[in-house]
Amino acid sequence: MSDILDEALVPSVDAVESAVGDETVILHLKSGTYFGLDPMGTRIWAMLKAGVPTADICKRLCEEFDVTQDVVEADARRFLSELKANDILING
Amino acid sequence: MAATTTYSIVSYGGMVASEPRMSAYAEALRRAVTPGCTVIDIGAGPGVFSLLACQYGAGSVIAIEPDDSVELLRQMAKDNGCSDRITIVQGLSTEFTPPSRADVIISDIRGCLPLFEGHIPTIIDARERMLAPGGTLIPARDTLRVALAQSLEDYASYEVPWARNGLGRNLAGGQRFAVNCWWKVKLGAEALLSDPADVAVLDYYHISNPDFAAEAELQANRSGTAHGLLVWFDAELAPGVGFSNAPGEPPLIYGQTFLPLQRPMDVSPGDRISIELTANLIEGSYVWGWNTSFHGEGKAATESFRQSTFLGKVMSPQSLKSRSNQFVPPSSDRHAVDRLCLSLIDGKRSLGIIAAELRASFPDRFESVAQALDHVASLTARYR
Numbered sequence: 520m521s522d523i524l525d526e527a528l529v530p531s532v533d534a535v536e537s538a539v540g541d542e543t544v545i546l547h548l549k550s551g552t553y554f555g556l557d558p559m560g561t562r563i564w565a566m567l568k569a570g571v572p573t574a575d576i577c578k579r580l581c582e583e584f585d586v587t588q589d590v591v592e593a594d595a596r597r598f599l600s601e602l603k604a605n606d607i608l609i610n611g
Numbered sequence: 612m613a614a615t616t617t618y619s620i621v622s623y624g625g626m627v628a629s630e631p632r633m634s635a636y637a638e639a640l641r642r643a644v645t646p647g648c649t650v651i652d653i654g655a656g657p658g659v660f661s662l663l664a665c666q667y668g669a670g671s672v673i674a675i676e677p678d679d680s681v682e683l684l685r686q687m688a689k690d691n692g693c694s695d696r697i698t699i700v701q702g703l704s705t706e707f708t709p710p711s712r713a714d715v716i717i718s719d720i721r722g723c724l725p726l727f728e729g730h731i732p733t734i735i736d737a738r739e740r741m742l743a744p745g746g747t748l749i750p751a752r753d754t755l756r757v758a759l760a761q762s763l764e765d766y767a768s769y770e771v772p773w774a775r776n777g778l779g780r781n782l783a784g785g786q787r788f789a790v791n792c793w794w795k796v797k798l799g800a801e802a803l804l805s806d807p808a809d810v811a812v813l814d815y816y817h818i819s820n821p822d823f824a825a826e827a828e829l830q831a832n833r834s835g836t837a838h839g840l841l842v843w844f845d846a847e848l849a850p851g852v853g854f855s856n857a858p859g860e861p862p863l864i865y866g867q868t869f870l871p872l873q874r875p876m877d878v879s880p881g882d883r884i885s886i887e888l889t890a891n892l893i894e895g896s897y898v899w900g901w902n903t904s905f906h907g908e909g910k911a912a913t914e915s916f917r918q919s920t921f922l923g924k925v926m927s928p929q930s931l932k933s934r935s936n937q938f939v940p941p942s943s944d945r946h947a948v949d950r951l952c953l954s955l956i957d958g959k960r961s962l963g964i965i966a967a968e969l970r971a972s973f974p975d976r977f978e979s980v981a982q983a984l985d986h987v988a989s990l991t992a993r994y995r
Contacts (some may be wrong), residue, residue, distance in 0.1 A: 535900065535921045544935060546921050548900070549822075551893035555935030605936075 523599045529611035617678045629864040631854050639848035641667050643715045643747040653704045653718035658684030660717045665693040675700045705736045712743035723795045723868050725753045726890045731821040752814045753844045759805040759829050759837050766838035769871045791923030795866040800859030805829040823890040831878040843867040870901045873916040
């Protein structure tokens, strides 16, 4: 089974975002669904928008949030899978 | 239940007086009505279209309107001797099934643009469920047009309060929200910096999707400072009968929609502006998006903006989170009050009885039965 961390993912053009403080809410225009991102989700989202490869995102998060690679990867998989399942992220 | 905009009697008067809108609607209706035919008037308001349909020979008219303005319609039907031919339905057309399909369905539930609240879903529903085969829809189609506009006066409302207010305080934080909000304007032809581009034809006989997306390229035809995109619609009510909201035409009640640029852009003749326009109907309101890229003549894009009315809403992080799909709403006394209230609505108890039970169960929340009655009445009105 493929690992989502190995996939090239990019934000959908149907996703618009509004940042308030260190949190973000994304609205998917086609489904009308809102997604709330906490500070770590906001950081991942920023890296995805900047074109950082998915595989490199976890390494950077480990450094920035002082958490272990295993924890970051598990959180990132959940996060990316949910956004992809809802078409917020699409394969680039 | 879908929310609908309600209008004051002054607004309704403005619709009747708006020319050439009213005479075009009357002419389209006159052509469509045949002796004894059936007409459905959606969003009837005080019922002017219904009265005209009777005047032109309709055998029966169903006037559908959620607002209490139906009471005025009832009076005017009587005043015009049409009471026996007009059936008044207070509610939404999407929740009503007529006894038979109509020969003519007339409506004007647009806002500043046809992409407004439930307008398009309502027309689709009416066409599919209520229009007889070969029947007539009024309007037949609307064409959306967009052009580059210069309007320092209108842009000032986005800029001056936040960036140039003279108060000596830093209010700049408001501007990023303000420039993502549209504004109704009535500009003249002198405001245009480009020819208009057609971005959509909303053919009500065939439209099936309330959302909209289009791309266009505008070309500046004179030097100036672009402050925004101007969007308007031209209506075809029947073949050869319609009206235009274009700058330079007599201003109508609809006006035009001004989508401001993130910042003013100087343009020269020949400059190209690529635009992407989107409108998505979400929870009963449209979220507009307008992306613009400015290209000097023969050059790559010099500046690009991505704007959306979603970015024009100032919401607290908590409010934003409370709309996300992961949010778990906390239980509260307010929910308990409404739960009890709704559970007591059984088609037998009066508001007074429900209010008394509410007051007895939540004495800290309601100081009197009258206060509880006010709450119950407001809650039940949402389900009327």
